[in-house]
Amino acid sequence: MSNRHRIQRLGFILLGLISLIVVMPILFVIGNIVVQGIGAINWEFLTAMPRGGMKEGGIFPAIVGTLLLVLGTAVVAIPVGIGGAIYLAEYARDTLWTRILRLAIINLAGVPSVVYGLFGLGLFVLFLQFGVSVLAGSLTLAIMTLPVIISTAEEALRAVPGEFRLVSASLGGTRWQGIRYIVLPQALPGIITGIILGLLRAAGETAPILFTAAAFYLPRIPRSLLEPTMALPYHLYVISTQVPGMPPRVQYGTALVLLTIVLSMNAVAAIIRSYFRRRREW
Amino acid sequence: MGKFTFSSNPSHPRWGEFAIESTIRLLAFSSIGFVILIFFFLIREGLPIFWEVSPDNLFGTRWYPNFGLFGTVPLILGSLLVTVTAILIALPLGVATAVFVREVAPNWAREILKPMIEILAGIPSVVLGFFGMTIVAPLVREVLGAPTGLTAFTGAIILAYMALPTIISVAEDALDAVPKSYRDAGLAMGATQWQTIWRVVVPAARSGIVTAVMLGLGRAIGETMAVMMVTGNAARMPLTLDSLFRPIRTMTATIAAEMGEVAQGSVHYHALFGIGIILFVITFIINATAAVTIFKKPRRGGLR
Numbered sequence: 074m075s076n077r078h079r080i081q082r083l084g085f086i087l088l089g090l091i092s093l094i095v096v097m098p099i100l101f102v103i104g105n106i107v108v109q110g111i112g113a114i115n116w117e118f119l120t121a122m123p124r125g126g127m128k129e130g131g132i133f134p135a136i137v138g139t140l141l142l143v144l145g146t147a148v149v150a151i152p153v154g155i156g157g158a159i160y161l162a163e164y165a166r167d168t169l170w171t172r173i174l175r176l177a178i179i180n181l182a183g184v185p186s187v188v189y190g191l192f193g194l195g196l197f198v199l200f201l202q203f204g205v206s207v208l209a210g211s212l213t214l215a216i217m218t219l220p221v222i223i224s225t226a227e228e229a230l231r232a233v234p235g236e237f238r239l240v241s242a243s244l245g246g247t248r249w250q251g252i253r254y255i256v257l258p259q260a261l262p263g264i265i266t267g268i269i270l271g272l273l274r275a276a277g278e279t280a281p282i283l284f285t286a287a288a289f290y291l292p293r294i295p296r297s298l299l300e301p302t303m304a305l306p307y308h309l310y311v312i313s314t315q316v317p318g319m320p321p322r323v324q325y326g327t328a329l330v331l332l333t334i335v336l337s338m339n340a341v342a343a344i345i346r347s348y349f350r351r352r353r354e355w
Numbered sequence: 356m357g358k359f360t361f362s363s364n365p366s367h368p369r370w371g372e373f374a375i376e377s378t379i380r381l382l383a384f385s386s387i388g389f390v391i392l393i394f395f396f397l398i399r400e401g402l403p404i405f406w407e408v409s410p411d412n413l414f415g416t417r418w419y420p421n422f423g424l425f426g427t428v429p430l431i432l433g434s435l436l437v438t439v440t441a442i443l444i445a446l447p448l449g450v451a452t453a454v455f456v457r458e459v460a461p462n463w464a465r466e467i468l469k470p471m472i473e474i475l476a477g478i479p480s481v482v483l484g485f486f487g488m489t490i491v492a493p494l495v496r497e498v499l500g501a502p503t504g505l506t507a508f509t510g511a512i513i514l515a516y517m518a519l520p521t522i523i524s525v526a527e528d529a530l531d532a533v534p535k536s537y538r539d540a541g542l543a544m545g546a547t548q549w550q551t552i553w554r555v556v557v558p559a560a561r562s563g564i565v566t567a568v569m570l571g572l573g574r575a576i577g578e579t580m581a582v583m584m585v586t587g588n589a590a591r592m593p594l595t596l597d598s599l600f601r602p603i604r605t606m607t608a609t610i611a612a613e614m615g616e617v618a619q620g621s622v623h624y625h626a627l628f629g630i631g632i633i634l635f636v637i638t639f640i641i642n643a644t645a646a647v648t649i650f651k652k653p654r655r656g657g658l659r
Contacts, residue, residue: 077547077549077550078547080547080549081547081548081549081550084549085459085549087451088451088452088454088455088459089455089459089460089464091447091448091451091452091455092451092452092455092456092460092464092468094448095448095449095452095472095516095519095523096467096468096471096472098516099471099472099474099475099478099516100471102478102482102483102486103474103478105486105490106482106486152382153382153385156378156379156381156382156383157382157383157385157386159379159383160379160380160382160383160384161383164376164379164380165383170384173387174383174384174386174387175646176643176646177386177387177389177390178386179642179643179645179646180390180638180639180642180643180646181386181389181390182642183570183573183574183577183638183639183641183642184393184577184635184638185576185577185578185579185607185634185635185638186480186577186578186579187577187579187607187610187611187631187634188393188397188577188610188631188634188635188638189393190610190611190614191396191397191400191610191614191627191628191631192392192393192396192397194614195396195397195399195400195628196392196396199619200396216389216393219386219389220386223386247369247372248372248376249372249375249376273477274477276479277477277478277479277480277481277482278479278480279479279480279481279579279580280480280579280580280607280611283611283614283615284614284615306479306481306482306580307481309481309482309485310481310484310580310584313484313485313488313489313584314488314584321489324485324489328482328485328486331479331481331482332478332479332482335477335478335479336474336477336478338477339473339474339477343470343473
């Protein structure tokens with residue numbers, strides 16, 4: 074073997090090792106939280122209210138709060154996101170306005186999460202007087218989620234071949250009929266994947282709900298959209314930094330529940346994607 | 356992909372169709388409205404700080420809001436120190452991994468690596484912060500023999516891993532966009548695959564890799580929870596060489612930690628929104644610059 078081939082072999086091994094350095098901590102984080110947290114998981118932990126300064130009982134209101142916030146986010150972000158994606162993929166020509174729109178979406182994707190929190194506080198909590206509430210938090214998270222949904226859904230729509238639209242038009246369909254009955258159904262798996270990825274981000278974020286929705290300790294389910302709520306990511310932050318003497322079991326248990334929700338959404342998205350990619354006929 | 360224009364029958368104006376198309380256009384352009392709204396509300400709540408407090412104070416070196424001292428310089432430097440260190444860690448790891456995944460790895464390794472990186476992208480920042488507090492910080496303390504493990508360096512490690520999925524996927528797209536003929540040409544010249552990768556393919560993907568770094572930088576500088584949980588939150592000037600291994604305070608952590616305690620409309624409240632304006636402007640510039648490079652080449656799908 075010549076010298077330069079020896080260098081190549083060494084180089085490839087080095088690249089493999091670096092990839093290992095990237096991947097191993099991920100496995101370690103997940104493994105660590107599963108091993109330490111699994112002992113805390115039982116029926117009471119998942120369905121009871123917190124007691125004894127949150128050191129005992131369960132995390133039920135935090136779980137429900139996160140689900141409510143995700144639901145609220147979905148109601149707002151899905152129609153707006155899909156609308157934006159349809160416009161960009163099907164209607165938009167390359168004009169100055171379209172470019173400004175794309176720039177706006179790229180920047181929405183880049184705004185720091187804590188700045189979304191400030192914005193939600195300024196607009197929804199104070200100016201519109203929703204108060205610190207599920208409503209204010211959901212709206213803030215929805216705007217944060219939009220760019221993820223728009224870009225993945227646009228990609229899915231663009232992947233549908235142009236012939237599909239042509240055939241629809243040749244049968245006398247209008248442009249919207251072509252989109253509604255031909256393009257959208259074909260792109261649906263990709264769009265759903267995008268929605269899940271967006272909502273997964275909303276479920277895990279803490280900073281945007283810090284001043285817009287989250288309650289430090291509220292051992293009940295919010296009675297209306299205008300009440301604050303506990304939420305899993307904020308609860309994990311609280312019990313790991315703000316409450317002295319917290320049993321690690323409870324911290325790890327909370328982290329595990331949050332991680333399970335987020336990673337299972339991730340898995341569902343991956344399954345939908347790979348299943349439909351295989352079934353696709355074009 | 357081609358665009359087709361359809362002419363609807365002029366004798367049957369389709370009001371339903373018109374209504375739907377207008378709604379879609381409205382929904383799309385609401386995104387521009389949101390960016391403007393964000394900027395407007397940051398300005399509305401944050402701008403007063405610039406006349407409430409003297410510039411000397413505002414760009415001073417001491418952040419003690421309780422004593423009327425609003426020096427933002429230690430916070431800005433704190434953010435810079437953590438972010439730049441994170442990128443210095445993430446860039447070589449990210450580019451090497453992207454090269455490995457795209458150019459070298461056998462199929463089975465790719466099938467493991469890509470989903471793992473997607474999983475990393477999905478782990479909530481508060482979970483990584485918790486892991487950083489419980490595992491990484493004690494490790495840093497023992498290895499360095501420092502009095503505390505909650506340091507800028509600990510934050511940089513966590514941030515590097517949070518920026519990795521962005522860097523890897525954008526860099527991978529960039530490598531993917533390099534035509535196969537480049538690789539063939541390199542090999543035909545008698546170069547090994549290794550030489551072709553580093554002297555032909557990676558240089559050809561350079562602008563995409565720069566974009567990857569920019570987006571990673573934008574992601575890192577805005578990261579809040581994990582950074583707040585592991586950097587110790589001491590608002591001191593990081594001027595000495597050992598600052599990296601001391602506690603530090605970032606702009607994001609300052610907003611997140613203090614906004615809950617301030618009275619609405621107070622000077623402190625305006626100051627926190629003022630920091631928000633600085634963050635918004637920094638990320639806007641970073642992302643707009645990255646966007647320009649994205650606009651230059653033909654679009655190959657969106658954010659991943």
